[in-house]
Amino acid sequence: xxxxxxVKIWGSADAADAVEQELFRLDKLLSVTGESSDVxxxxxxxxxxxSDEAAELLRSAIALSRRTDxxxxxxxxxxxxxxxxxxxxxxxxAQDELQAALDNIGIENIExxxxxxxxxxxxxxxxxxxxxxxxxxxxxxLLQTAGVEAALLSLGGNxxxxxxxxxxxxxxxxxxxxxxxAQAIATLRFTGSLALVTSGGYQRYFxxxxxxYHHILDPETGMPAxxxxxxxxxxxxxxxxxxxxxxxxxxxxxxxxxxxWRSSDDFEAIFITDxxxxxxxxxxAVLLGDCEFQEISR
Ligand code: ADP
Ligand code: MG
Numbered sequence: 001x002x003x004x005x006x007v008k009i010w011g012s013a014d015a016a017d018a019v020e021q022e023l024f025r026l027d028k029l030l031s032v033t034g035e036s037s038d039v040x041x042x043x044x045x046x047x048x049x050x051s052d053e054a055a056e057l058l059r060s061a062i063a064l065s066r067r068t069d070x071x072x073x074x075x076x077x078x079x080x081x082x083x084x085x086x087x088x089x090x091x092x093x094a095q096d097e098l099q100a101a102l103d104n105i106g107i108e109n110i111e112x113x114x115x116x117x118x119x120x121x122x123x124x125x126x127x128x129x130x131x132x133x134x135x136x137x138x139x140x141x142l143l144q145t146a147g148v149e150a151a152l153l154s155l156g157g158n159x160x161x162x163x164x165x166x167x168x169x170x171x172x173x174x175x176x177x178x179x180x181x182a183q184a185i186a187t188l189r190f191t192g193s194l195a196l197v198t199s200g201g202y203q204r205y206f207x208x209x210x211x212x213y214h215h216i217l218d219p220e221t222g223m224p225a226x227x228x229x230x231x232x233x234x235x236x237x238x239x240x241x242x243x244x245x246x247x248x249x250x251x252x253x254x255x256x257x258x259x260x261w262r263s264s265d266d267f268e269a270i271f272i273t274d275x276x277x278x279x280x281x282x283x284x285a286v287l288l289g290d291c292e293f294q295e296i297s298r
Contacts, residue, residue: 001027001132003156007139010166011148018146019139019153026138029054030131032077033086042117043077043124055115057240061130064244065107068260072248073219075105077124082222085215086128090206092213098222105219129216133197133243136160140193140239157203159196160239178202178230178272186270186278188235188287195239199246200231200272218251227253230274235284236267245269254279258296 005023009016029051031037042048050058061074078101084090093101109123119125127134132155140162143151151162152171161171170191174184178200188196201214201224218225232249236242245267249257254271261269261281268283270293278293285295 001031001135001156003132005156006152006154008152009143009148010150010163012146015143015146015148015151018142019151022139022142023135023155026131026135030057030127030134032126032128039125039127042119046120047116047118050115050117052115055112055117057127057130057134058110058112058117058125060134060240061127061244062107062110062112064130064241064248068245068248068252070106070219071251072129072244073105073107074125074127074130075107075109075119075123076129076217076219077126078104078122079217079219079222080126080128080215081124083213083215083217083224085204090213092208093222102219102222129199129247130240130244132156132158133195133239133241133246135239136195136243137239140195144193157198157200158239158243160194161190161196162193164191175233175270175272176200176202176231179276185272185276186291186293187289188270188284189289190287193237194235195237195242196233196235197239197242197246198231198233199250201225201250202230216247216250225251227251228274229253229257229271230276231272232257233270233284234267235269235287238266241267261296262298 038050038054082093082101104122109120111118136158143162150165153160170189173188175186177183177185205214214224234242234246268281270284271279280293281296
């Protein structure tokens with residue numbers, strides 16, 4: 001998944017091996033560039049019989065795309081490629097190239113009948129906005145089944161806690177300061193299992209002529225989303241949901257995202273604006289320690 005992962009487990013070294021294997025297995029299944037992955041084969045052949053697991057994740061991705069009105073879009077790959085984010089060939093595309101790629105994307109171009117999937121109209125699948133959260137969720141389930149006491153997974157910006165540490169102390173999860181990502185701008189404290197996923201424009205980007213272009217694309221314009229947000233952290237029971245929503249809410253911007261939260265009951269969120277202000281939904285606000293923030297209420 002092209003990132004650094006840390007896993008800390010209280011209880012069993014065997015469980016650590018199992019998590020490592022699970023992460024490599026999922027990377028192989030879901031990677032957009034891995035030449036034997038379900039996603040790669042589908043993108044190349046336009047038609048494929050997916051594994052049960054990839055088919056199930058695709059159903060979730062399509063549902064989340066509908067729910068977010070397309071802000072999360074698992075078919076953005078033609079755009080991601082155009083911007084050169086997967087191959088490391090970053091450049092600013094010309095307007096006609098962008099338009100051509102925009103014409104290709106959208107979940108209406110996916111035909112799914114059970115495990116049989118066809119991509120129409122040049123669309124291509126990319127689970128980049130959801131795969132790490134899904135992997136965290138799967139590993140958490142595996143660790144719970146293995147009966148470990150507690151675990152902390154950090155999969156490239158996707159944090160997943162499992163259980164409570166043996167000494168009963170709280171988890172402390174920092175949210176990176178978008179202006180200085182090595183430092184925390186806020187810390188969340190809680191006990192128990194939770195997924196916390198951050199999407200930020202500071203994570204992966206390139207610069208051209210003094211302008212910064214990051215990797216979270218607005219499926220409406222084809223451009224890096226410029227919504228006034230520097231990062232969004234989503235807290236949820238499901239890592240898959242948290243990952244898709246962190247990407248989607250980043251694209252939506254603060255006002256639309258707050259409205260989206262008010263009509264939902266399965267996540268909380270923390271927003272950091274381009275000018276460094278922190279906003280937290282009610283359920284996230286109670287986990288924030290000493291820092292200045294504004295609360296978003298129902
Ligand atoms: P990260 O992968 O850095 O944790 P995200 O979860 O926000 O951040 O995912 C960004 C990745 O998802 C991009 O690298 C790209 O592959 C893909 N992507 C970009 N824009 C979108 C979008 N609007 N909807 C779905 N996936 C996207
Ligand atoms: Mg995401």
